Amino acid sequence: MSELEISNITKDYGATRALHPVSVNVEQGEFVTILGPSGCGKSTLLRILMGIARPSAGEIRLAGTRIDPLPPEARDIAMVFQSYALFPHMSVGKNLAFGLRMKNVPKPERARRIEHALEICNLTGLVERMPRQLSGGQQQRVALARAIVMQPRLLLFDEPLSNLDAKLRDTLRQELVDLHRRIGATSIYVTHDQAEAMAMSDRIVVMDGGKVVEIGTPLDLYRAPTRAFTAGFLGQTNLITADADGDRARLPWGQTVTLSAPAQGTVRVSVRPETITIRQGEAGAGTVTSVSFMGANALYTVGIAGTTLKVSQAGAESLIATGNRVSLDFTSPLHLLVERKLAEAV
Amino acid sequence: MQAALRDPKVQLALLLLPGVGYLLIFFGSPLVSTLIGSLRLDDGSFTLQWYERIFTRATMLRGLKTSIYYGVAPVIVSLLASVPLALLIRQSFWGRKLFNGLYKLPMAVPGIIVALMVIIMAERGGFIDRVIAPFGLSLPKLVRDEWGIGVILASVWKQIPFMTLIITGAFAGIPEDIRHAARSLGASRLSTFVFVEVPLAMPGITAAILLTFIGSMGSYAIPDIVGPPSPRPLSVLMIFEFNEGRFEQVYAMGMVLSLFAVAVLLAYYALTANIGVNRTKGDE
Numbered sequence: 001m002s003e004l005e006i007s008n009i010t011k012d013y014g015a016t017r018a019l020h021p022v023s024v025n026v027e028q029g030e031f032v033t034i035l036g037p038s039g040c041g042k043s044t045l046l047r048i049l050m051g052i053a054r055p056s057a058g059e060i061r062l063a064g065t066r067i068d069p070l071p072p073e074a075r076d077i078a079m080v081f082q083s084y085a086l087f088p089h090m091s092v093g094k095n096l097a098f099g100l101r102m103k104n105v106p107k108p109e110r111a112r113r114i115e116h117a118l119e120i121c122n123l124t125g126l127v128e129r130m131p132r133q134l135s136g137g138q139q140q141r142v143a144l145a146r147a148i149v150m151q152p153r154l155l156l157f158d159e160p161l162s163n164l165d166a167k168l169r170d171t172l173r174q175e176l177v178d179l180h181r182r183i184g185a186t187s188i189y190v191t192h193d194q195a196e197a198m199a200m201s202d203r204i205v206v207m208d209g210g211k212v213v214e215i216g217t218p219l220d221l222y223r224a225p226t227r228a229f230t231a232g233f234l235g236q237t238n239l240i241t242a243d244a245d246g247d248r249a250r251l252p253w254g255q256t257v258t259l260s261a262p263a264q265g266t267v268r269v270s271v272r273p274e275t276i277t278i279r280q281g282e283a284g285a286g287t288v289t290s291v292s293f294m295g296a297n298a299l300y301t302v303g304i305a306g307t308t309l310k311v312s313q314a315g316a317e318s319l320i321a322t323g324n325r326v327s328l329d330f331t332s333p334l335h336l337l338v339e340r341k342l343a344e345a346v
Numbered sequence: 347m348q349a350a351l352r353d354p355k356v357q358l359a360l361l362l363l364p365g366v367g368y369l370l371i372f373f374g375s376p377l378v379s380t381l382i383g384s385l386r387l388d389d390g391s392f393t394l395q396w397y398e399r400i401f402t403r404a405t406m407l408r409g410l411k412t413s414i415y416y417g418v419a420p421v422i423v424s425l426l427a428s429v430p431l432a433l434l435i436r437q438s439f440w441g442r443k444l445f446n447g448l449y450k451l452p453m454a455v456p457g458i459i460v461a462l463m464v465i466i467m468a469e470r471g472g473f474i475d476r477v478i479a480p481f482g483l484s485l486p487k488l489v490r491d492e493w494g495i496g497v498i499l500a501s502v503w504k505q506i507p508f509m510t511l512i513i514t515g516a517f518a519g520i521p522e523d524i525r526h527a528a529r530s531l532g533a534s535r536l537s538t539f540v541f542v543e544v545p546l547a548m549p550g551i552t553a554a555i556l557l558t559f560i561g562s563m564g565s566y567a568i569p570d571i572v573g574p575p576s577p578r579p580l581s582v583l584m585i586f587e588f589n590e591g592r593f594e595q596v597y598a599m600g601m602v603l604s605l606f607a608v609a610v611l612l613a614y615y616a617l618t619a620n621i622g623v624n625r626t627k628g629d630e
Contacts, residue, residue, distance in 0.1 A: 052526045072529040079530045085523035089545045098541070099531030150531065 001064055003028040003186050004049075004154060009058035009068075011044050018044050020211045021058065029184045033197040035233070036207035042190045045207075046158055049188065050079050062153055073102070078147035079156040082163060084139045086131040092118075092142050093127040099150045113149050120179060121145040137168045144176075148183060157189040161196065173199060194234050198222065206230045222272075224260070226338045231270035238271045238309045242334070249334065253285045253305035258333040269334040273312035277329040278302070280320045284327035288320050302326060377604075384597035396598035406599075408577035413603065416494060416579050417563030420501035421555055427502070428509035428554070433539075435514050453507045457500070461571035464500045465489055489572050496572035501562040509554045516550020517543060549618045556614045560607045 002025035011019035019041045026032050034042040047053035049060065051072035060068040067075050078099070087095050096117060100110045118124050121141045131139055140160055147155055160176075161169045177200050180187055191197055197204050198218040206213040206221065206229065214221060214230045225231040228239055242249040244263040250256055259269065278300060286304035298319055300311040311328065320326060350356050387393045400406045435446060452460070467473045469489040478484070489496040520543055528538040544551075562568075566581045573582070580599050587595045 050526070050530055052529065071534075072526070073532045073534055077530065079527070081523045081527060083521060083523045085521065085527035087524065087528070087542055087546075098528070098533070102532035102534075102537060146527075146531065 002026060003030070003063060004188075005061040006045075006049070007059050007061075009045065009048060009055045009060065011041070011048060011053065012056045018210055019048075019055075022207075022212050024205055024212065024215065026186060026188065028186055031180050031187045031189065031200060031202045032205060033189045033191060033201035033203070034205045034207060035191060035194060035197040036213075037192055037233070040207040041210040042192075042207050043158060044210075046079075046156055046188065046190045049154070050077055050156055051075050076152050077154045077156060078150045078152040079158065080140075080143050080147050080160045082159040084131075084143040084163075086139055086142055086146070088131050090131075091127065092123065092129050092131070092134070095131070095142060096146050096149050099146065103150070113151070117145040117149040120182065121148075122175070136164050137172060140164065140172060141175075144179070148179075148185065151185075153186065155185045155187045157187065157191075159191050160189075162191070162193070169196075176200065198234065204234075206233060208233075224335055225270060228268060228270065228337050231335075231337065236273050236310055236312075238273065238276075239337070240269050240271060240307070240309075240334075242267055242269055244336075247333075251305075252307065255285070255328075255330075257330045260333045260335045263336055268337045270337050271309075271330065271334055273299070273310040274314065275330070275332055276309070276311045277331060278311045278313055278320065279327050279329065280324055281327050282325050284325040286326045286328055288322050288324050288326055291319055291322060293319060300326075302328065304328070380597045380600055383594055384601050386594060396594050397602070399595065400598060400602055405577070406580075406583065409580045409583045410602070412494075412569075412577045413563050413579040413581065414606070416497055416501070416565075416569055416573075417559045419494070420498045420505055420562050421559045423498060423502045424505040424509050424558060425551075425555065427506050428513050429551075431506070431510045432513040432517055435510070436517060449510065450507045452504055453511075455504070456567075457504065457565055458567040458571065460500045460504050461568045464496050464503070464572050468496065468499065490574050492574055494569070494573055497569050500568045500572055501565065504568075505558045505562065509558055512550055512554040512557075513547065516547035516554075519550070520546045552614050552617055556610055559610060563606065564603060 004024075004026040006022060006024045006026075008021040008023055009019060010017065010021050022041075022045060024032070034045060036042045044053060048055045048068075051067070051070060055068055058068070059066055062076065067077075087098065090098065093114065096114045097110055100113065105113070114127075118127060121144055123138070123141055123145055126134065126138065126142075131142065134142065140163075143160070157176075161172055164172060173196060180200075189197075189200060201218055203215060203217055204221055205215050206227075208229050213227050214225065218234075221230055222234050225234065231237045231239065240251060242251050242257070242259075244259060244265060244267045246264075247259050247262045248256055249259050249263075249267065249269070259267070274297070286302040286309070288300055289303045289308065290301045292299045297312050297314045298316050300313065300320065302309045302311055309328070351360075384396055385392055385394070387395075400410065431449070435442070435449075455463075465472065468485065469475070470485060470487060472485075472489075475485045487495075488499065524542060524546070525538055528542045529535075533541065563579075564581055566585060569579050570582050570585070573579070578586075580603055584596050584599045587599065
């Protein structure tokens, strides 16, 4: 039995289906990210888990107990909001004490837990401050402390870092990962930032258009996505249509490559830019249309047989100038995508 | 001339003139002339006798108390009705849009009409009395009664929409996430309301209290028409003194009423300074 079992949850707004049946199981202590573009239903799912939105159908079990009919306050779940949602009329200490007071935690226990939460969220010394006297990063730490002080069975995060600037976001992301390792709370984290999802998660649930597209570990989803959407959303990729015959396939410009799995007929493959080797040569089928030097690597766009491919070259000693002929080598087998309908792909 | 315009002090004065000048001319000068007028005898010599009369004469003292009573009592009753109404309007129910438009109507009705309406409806032998008479019931004395129930009824009828409007706005200004956060931390609907929503809506609620208090304390038509013949509030006594031609006395009474309003205003500022009026915005 999984710690959290989401079975066939749907959400309709009138005639519009915001959430198609979603089923996800989360193990105890796992950190699962729900990743998708805005409007994909990820926040709706999170709000349903918290109980501030009601599902149209389906059920949710937390530690075996059905929780979807329960009000939020009876769920043993705490949530960190994108807007922090601190109580502006209460000091940091009172914000942290609020939930414990509501749950009638005895005073000495309350003090102990608050002190511990302040310490692990780097907030010691700020207990008397009002939220408006804190920076954005500090406010988000308070929001986090306010959630973990509850010692909930499940922690929910609704894009908690998206209101912070890039540098602070990186710092807090690392802090969150460390924190999760220390307290081990089962966590569900919603974000539209693929880098955040990859860096933090045990598993990622990719969502699009109110549907779960794919579920997997960051490594699996990056290296072997089964859907074009996943391949395109997690990092950069090239989607190429090829003509397959067994585990060999012909690319549009005549080059023959190996596939990750055998197939027949027209297929689509996902090729990461860093798995392509670029070589300058007059006999090459492609032409460099742009080059940008990024430091650790160089990014090329190569025009070939009417399409454009992205190629990343690591540790190059010299750059290939725009307009030069190049040939491309595909060293590892090309990753085959599973399509429900070819037309559906982006 | 050119040189004078380049002087930053002159520039500052010119820039402030439209705002401060307006206040000085249309608010400050009547106030000052009222103050001066209230401190003069006919021959122009200084006196405090007009103020002395307010705080020594029995009718005046009772008038002062009545003014405060007519200010405070309707506010309490209106508040008890407006907070639940504001919460109701937030919910979605059938006919909400219509209700939302209708409840504001009394704001557009002048006080004198409200007073006459209360007389027609609630006086003995009035509309309600005649409707319930066949059931063997009769209304208690509600108009020109000793407790000023008629005055309170009329003021409340006029105040509730205004108060509800402001309080609805105050509750609507609380970000939804904050309510949700409270619920997620184990607070029931009621606890969320008491510990989170009311404190955060307090600035709006106190503003509504303040404005309606000042309005009903200074109103004339309602207490004159539906209030008891005695005691009368200062506003009604002012008109009486005015008709008698004792303008200095009118000035002094006006100053006392204004002082009360200012005192309430200061109390409001002191109160809201301690409550977090500065909200954290959701999208910072």
